Amino acid sequence: MPLTEMLMWPLNGVPPGSVRALPPPPRPRRGPAPVGPELTSGERCQFFEQMRRAAEQARGPDRFLLRRQALYLSGYDRAADTRHWLAHQQRAERPGDWLTAWLNHRSVAAVAARQGDRDRMSWFIDTVLQNDEAGEAANLAYWAYWVGETTVPQQSDAFIADGSLSSWHGGKLLAHLVAGFVPHDGYVELNIHSVWSLVQVRPHLLRSRAAVRGLRERLPIMLDSGELSQRARRQLESVRYAIRLAEA
Template sequence: MATVVARQGDRDRMSHFIDTVLAADDAGEAANLSYRACWIGESHHHQLSDDFIAAAPSALWAGPKLLDHLVRGLTPDHGFLDLNVRSLWVLLAIRPALPRTSDETGHALRRQLLAMLDSRELSRRARRELEVIRYAIRLAEA
């Protein structure tokens, strides 16, 4: 339901979903990443049930396709912006080397971070999470 109303401009329900389901524990965050990775074709294994969502992400997929997908979703008008930012934040927390493994996506991420942080469309949470991502990237490059 949160994704449907977010596409129609109601970001409050998505924020509630992120606060109560995803951020409630690591299992929710991992399930979100695993689902999204499977949905975009990151995993090389066909899933016959939703049981894979509960597995540790490291066992299922590496992350470069998911990173690229999430970076392309860093636009102010994207209906799932807060979910994309949260997913990117979690992905880089569990796979901090990803921006360095793909130069093109890493450069796109840096450009999008600057553009997004200048945007007035960000929620407080998204802005905070993007600032953390930018800081983590700067530390990794130092």
């Protein structure tokens, strides 16, 4: 994840966590200076043209990962036709196995959320994750690998469905997901659902004072928000109740 965050910085303007944790410089720079790496409009245009080209040309099961990553990065394009282009690309995808279909659904939901469409993410949670043990396990394995719960590199996406990462702890993942408890964030419903799912399979995490402190700080803010679905509210209340049980 640190490398991914660094690469995404000039695209989304969000500094990596390791950078945000640094103390402010003792002396400010003289004159105007950017707060992070920036791309010119021409550089951004060239980058996203290349991503679109890569996505359109990456066909076939052996190039699915390349296509998925190119589509993911294309979702950061601010061009007016981005949503339409992405929708067309994702309608053209016809996965032939469970894992590929699952990853495609997740990618579609993630890109849609970044473009301001929350309905697709809600559909993904309600239809592809909830009440599906394999889907829930795949979601947590995907997150765990992405945030660095394991340092063992994987050469394909197969680990997401085969349970090979079942020994990861979960503390780093919980902290990452709770940090995403931001009412207006497009991913917030997925973060909430993933925390709810995580504490069910890793209840020991609620014995960590740091983890509980972070949850206690965010739960009231989230429950007071008018942005959340009823499902998300129920899951937050369930997590709050689980904290009480763990402390009893």
